[in-house]
Amino acid sequence: AQKVTQAQTEISVVEKEDVTLDCVYETRDTTYYLFWYKQPPSGELVFLIRRNSFDEQNEISGRYSWNFQKSTSSFNFTITASQVVDSAVYFCALSGSGGYQKVTFGIGTKLQVIP
Amino acid sequence: KAGVTQTPRYLIKTRGQQVTLSCSPISGHRSVSWYQQTPGQGLQFLFEYFSETQRNKGNFPGRFSGRQFSNSRSEMNVSTLELGDSALYLCASSLAGESFNEQFFGPGTRLTVL
Numbered sequence: 001a002q003k004v005t006q007a008q009t010e011i012s013v014v015e016k017e018d019v020t021l022d023c024v025y026e027t028r029d030t031t032y033y034l035f036w037y038k039q040p041p042s043g044e045l046v047f048l049i050r051r052n053s054f055d056e057q058n059e060i061s062g063r064y065s066w067n068f069q070k071s072t073s074s075f076n077f078t079i080t081a082s083q084v085v086d087s088a089v090y091f092c093a094l095s096g097s098g099g100y101q102k103v104t105f106g107i108g109t110k111l112q113v114i115p
Numbered sequence: 116k117a118g119v120t121q122t123p124r125y126l127i128k129t130r131g132q133q134v135t136l137s138c139s140p141i142s143g144h145r146s147v148s149w150y151q152q153t154p155g156q157g158l159q160f161l162f163e164y165f166s167e168t169q170r171n172k173g174n175f176p177g178r179f180s181g182r183q184f185s186n187s188r189s190e191m192n193v194s195t196l197e198l199g200d201s202a203l204y205l206c207a208s209s210l211a212g213e214s215f216n217e218q219f220f221g222p223g224t225r226l227t228v229l
Contacts, residue, residue, distance in 0.1 A: 031214075032214070033214055033215045035217065037220075042222075043203075043222050043223055044118075044220050044221065044222050044223075045205070045207075045218075045220040046220075047217040047218065047219070050215065050217055052215065091157070091158065095214045095215070096214060097214055102160060102163060102171040102173075103148070103160060103218070104160065105150075105157055105158035105159075105160075106157065107156070107157035108157050108158075
């Protein structure tokens with residue numbers, strides 16, 4: 001069975017602070033894929049990043065960066081110099097091998113960036 | 116390119132009734148997945164369809180069913196509604212429903228059961 005744990009349910013930061021959203025996963029698959037999605041107040045989830053289990057290289061995209069560590073089964077997401085527009089619910093998700101898509105989502109972390 | 120559309124956006128029903136929700140995927144996407152989102156449970160996977168076939172199903176009772184049409188549009192049906200079925204129902208499409216495909220989500224249908 002797959003499981004994704006986002007221990008932080010709500011985080012508040014002041015604008016321009018850095019913030020890290022934690023994600024810990026469990027799976028028995030050797031091949032799997034991890035995702036982060038953003039759900040702004042408007043409601044629609046938006047895909048941010050995908051990482052496969054064989055690629056532990058960290059990734060940076062502008063103010064966003066992701067740290068994938070198989071040894072600790074974690075796929076953390078850091079926002080540098082947060083902005084009010086970053087306020088949203090962020091979901092970490094896991095898709096196992098087996099071809100067909102059956103995605104397990106974490107419960108989400110609600111991030112509030114205070115101006 | 117048009118995004119994923121879901122209709123209706125809001126729905127109010129009473130216990131015991133049934134409801135049908137509709138989802139139109141992005142053009143060219145053949146996989147449609149459905150999720151139930153509630154504050155306490157987050158997003159929970161309902162089922163996934165590809166080429167009119169249900170390939171995966173989550174842990175929901177048989178009252179929840181779905182189908183997909185030849186144009187990839189999908190419908191979800193909930194029969195004998197219960198208060199606990201109140202939730203945001205999200206539809207997501209992907210190109211081929213492979214494990215590595217990112218999903219594109221619609222705005223959801225907010226179902227309230229009274």
